[in-house]
Amino acid sequence: MHPAFSVIFLTTLIGAGQGLYLAMVTGQLYAVARFLPRQEEQFYAIGSLVALVLLVAGLAASFFHLGRPERAWRAAAKWKTSWLSREVIVLPLVMALVFAYGIAHLLDWTQPLFRVGQSLDVDVTLLLGLLGTVASFALYVCTAMVYAGVKFLEEWHTPLTVTNFIFFGAASGFMLAAAYSAYVGNPLVTFYGTWAAILTLVALGSRLAHLLRNARIKHKSTVQTAIGVRHTALTQRAQGATGGSFNTREFFHGGDSRLLVLIRYGFLILVFPVPILLIGAAYVTESSTLPILAFVIQFVGLMLERWSFFAEARHPQNLYYQSVA
Amino acid sequence: MTQLALVIDLNVCVGCHACVTSCKEWNTSGWAGPMVDQNPYGASPNGTFFNRVQTFEVGTFPDTETVHFPKSCLHCEEPPCVPVCPTGASYKRADNGVVLVDYDKCIGCKYCSWACPYGARELDAEQKVMKKCTLCIDRITDAKLSERDRKPACVLACPTSARLFGDVHDPDSEVSVAIRERGGYQLMPEWGTKPANHYLPRQKTRIHIDPDELTRVDNPLRKEDLTSYTGEETLDDVAW
Ligand code: SF4
Numbered sequence: 108m109h110p111a112f113s114v115i116f117l118t119t120l121i122g123a124g125q126g127l128y129l130a131m132v133t134g135q136l137y138a139v140a141r142f143l144p145r146q147e148e149q150f151y152a153i154g155s156l157v158a159l160v161l162l163v164a165g166l167a168a169s170f171f172h173l174g175r176p177e178r179a180w181r182a183a184a185k186w187k188t189s190w191l192s193r194e195v196i197v198l199p200l201v202m203a204l205v206f207a208y209g210i211a212h213l214l215d216w217t218q219p220l221f222r223v224g225q226s227l228d229v230d231v232t233l234l235l236g237l238l239g240t241v242a243s244f245a246l247y248v249c250t251a252m253v254y255a256g257v258k259f260l261e262e263w264h265t266p267l268t269v270t271n272f273i274f275f276g277a278a279s280g281f282m283l284a285a286a287y288s289a290y291v292g293n294p295l296v297t298f299y300g301t302w303a304a305i306l307t308l309v310a311l312g313s314r315l316a317h318l319l320r321n322a323r324i325k326h327k328s329t330v331q332t333a334i335g336v337r338h339t340a341l342t343q344r345a346q347g348a349t350g351g352s353f354n355t356r357e358f359f360h361g362g363d364s365r366l367l368v369l370i371r372y373g374f375l376i377l378v379f380p381v382p383i384l385l386i387g388a389a390y391v392t393e394s395s396t397l398p399i400l401a402f403v404i405q406f407v408g409l410m411l412e413r414w415s416f417f418a419e420a421r422h423p424q425n426l427y428y429q430s431v432a
Numbered sequence: 433m434t435q436l437a438l439v440i441d442l443n444v445c446v447g448c449h450a451c452v453t454s455c456k457e458w459n460t461s462g463w464a465g466p467m468v469d470q471n472p473y474g475a476s477p478n479g480t481f482f483n484r485v486q487t488f489e490v491g492t493f494p495d496t497e498t499v500h501f502p503k504s505c506l507h508c509e510e511p512p513c514v515p516v517c518p519t520g521a522s523y524k525r526a527d528n529g530v531v532l533v534d535y536d537k538c539i540g541c542k543y544c545s546w547a548c549p550y551g552a553r554e555l556d557a558e559q560k561v562m563k564k565c566t567l568c569i570d571r572i573t574d575a576k577l578s579e580r581d582r583k584p585a586c587v588l589a590c591p592t593s594a595r596l597f598g599d600v601h602d603p604d605s606e607v608s609v610a611i612r613e614r615g616g617y618q619l620m621p622e623w624g625t626k627p628a629n630h631y632l633p634r635q636k637t638r639i640h641i642d643p644d645e646l647t648r649v650d651n652p653l654r655k656e657d658l659t660s661y662t663g664e665e666t667l668d669d670v671a672w
Pocket residue numbers: 504505506507508511512513514531547548549550551552553564625
């Protein structure tokens with residue numbers, strides 16, 4: 108498939124945005140449980156604001172994918188059958204909840220509404236945080252299912268696509284939370300850094316399993332079933348277009364196979380070992396810049412990962428375009 | 433229920449592209465048009481087509497055979513392209529089974545093209561909406577046209593009658609009979625999309641000749657009689 112930049116930016120930006128938001132809520136939950144000291148309200152508010160900026164940037168990028176962006180509102184119509192439609196509905200919902208969560212912290216709406224059990228004081232921020240967490244996970248699933256749901260793209264049609272999206276998003280979000288804490292000089296950097304490293308390792312497991320699965324994939328369709336001629340030697344002589352067509356542009360990545368391998372190794376290095384080493388080094392040296400570097404490098408790596416994810420997928424229609432395939 | 437469809441006879445298609453040009457002409461000037469043409473006379477022309485003819489070579493030289501393969505939307509009975517459309521722009525008509533795109537609703541997200549295993553959909557590079565074969569919906573539903581003309585433009589244009597059009601749900605229609613009696617098949621049946629369009633396979637006509645059909649056993653006129661005669665009476669002398 109052709110890796111479109113709009114979709115690469117959309118999926119990586121909102122993934123990190125949701126992850127950062129989840130990191131903020133996790134931080135608050137740990138504080139509620141008294142595992143961590145409660146931070147100033149501003150810490151959560153600004154964190155949520157950054158997450159919101161990422162979500163908005165992702166949404167903006169997605170418009171570049173549309174031929175008719177002015178009609179984008181129509182995409183909410185078919186949520187009963189289309190994962191794309193579901194994503195279009197859940198994304199603004201997540202944005203609204205992230206915004207509300209940030210505002211609630213900023214305005215200090217922390218008077219307990221009610222108390223659960225002995226000592227759990229539930230306030231507005233906690234309720235919004237829980238709702239937002241559910242919505243964020245729903246958005247990860249919707250985004251991933253847009254790809255995993257297309258059965259013809261057999262490289263994508265697996266639950267591993269969903270776990271990849273969840274863990275990549277969460278890892279980069281927690282990495283960003285560590286970078287943010289380091290930037291403002293908050294001691295939570297160790298907490299977020301540790302979680303970021305754990306999530307990155309889980310994402311590595313998921314992605315390696317995905318790569319392994321795809322290396323052994325056996326495609327359902329062949330050129331024989333595509334044109335219905337039973338012969339082992341079928342050569343295409345004409346594709347029905349002199350200068351290519353939508354079919355030769357949309358479904359091929361356009362690079363050669365060496366580029367594909369290069370980018371695969373690129374993301375495997377940039378997403379996994381480098382950020383973990385940097386976070387480890389930051390812990391030892393108590394540096395405030397290394398976590399930021401770790402996030403930036405991982406994010407660049409994730410964009411390469413998304414490019415690779417698209418380029419890996421081979422669509423059955425390519426059987427009709429043998430000289431490009 | 434009616435399911436309109438094309439049946440394409442690969443046995444007689446000569447790859448002349450008459451269906452391609454006639455489709456483009458009719459549809460670019462009608463309801464589904466315009467269908468963009470970029471750089472039409474340059475080195476790398478580009479444009480939207482509903483129907484394309486490809487050519488495949490079967491076997492290895494010198495034992496080869498050429499198959500011309502016209503390719504357009506197959507109007508699947510279980511169209512995977514329809515449910516994925518977020519706007520409802522892609523739909524299947526309930527009355528005749530034709531799969532269509534509402535160009536006023538389409539946002540050009542290309543998602544439906546990912547969900548068609550046949551590559552039958554093309555995003556128009558200028559109008560930025562998804563386009564595909566409509567089976568000439570504006571012709572075939574036009575009651576003002578005569579029965580003969582109420583057919584897709586490609587069917588009317590084909591000089592070898594390689595394209596049949598009709599209702600594949602009616603067992604007695606020309607298309608159903610052709611599918612039944614001449615081995616009509618569907619493309620990529622493994623996906624369960626149930627394409628309405630069918631293809632008729634290439635068929636070779638062979639006759640079998642036995643050696644004794646070449647040499648006559650009884651030979652009353654002695655035309656191939658190899659005996660050498662030395663003046664004796666022959667059958668000819670007695671007979672007449
Ligand atoms: S051939 Fe493709 S575009 Fe046409 S109905 Fe089937 S899946 Fe949809």
